[in-house]
Amino acid sequence: DVKVTQSSRYLVKRTGEKVFLECVQDMDHENMFWYRQDPGLGLRLIYFSYDVKMKEKGDIPEGYSVSREKKERFSLILESASTNQTSMYLCASSFAGPSTDTQYFGPGTRLTVL
């Protein structure tokens, strides 16, 4: 089975702190994604990466950056956490190519910024 793991299930940080969220997948997937999920707003894409060191902005990249130094690992960085970044963060991965469009999600990190 595909496994996508995220470094923390729950995280509490203070305003202004730098926050690192790590995601690791074990299926050699080319694509990796970071989403946030908020009640009433659904899933929103923050960033995605289609290869090592490659990244593309999603719909809401402001206040976030990402790093992909190895194929299996995709990190989301909150440069200076703010209360409006309190949310559920979801990492996903998938193979490249039109016939393999299934995304596999991690369990999520519920981040609270105080």
Next chain:
Amino acid sequence: DAKTTQPNSMESNEEEPVHLPCNHSTISGTDYIHWYRQLPSQGPEYVIHGLTSNVNNRMASLAIAEDRKSSTLILHRATLRDAAVYYCILRDSFQAGTALIFGKGTTLSVSS
């Protein structure tokens, strides 16, 4: 993007079959029908997908209407662990590698 319409909620009893409908009257010929589900406090989970023919896997079955304007996700014997929000999504092949867009989905409740 072609839209999907699902009932807001459905209820089932444990060990009974559940049929979750999805309407997609504007589906294009190259749209795949995907189903995901999200259990409480968990990330979304892929369930099944298909293009034209009915599909079965260990989790569920997908029945696709002949005109492809609707589909039904079938859970053969619901368990309490199947209580989740179920999302029906259309994906064209060129959308691979792009963000998934979930609608409101159907909240399935399962009673013992």
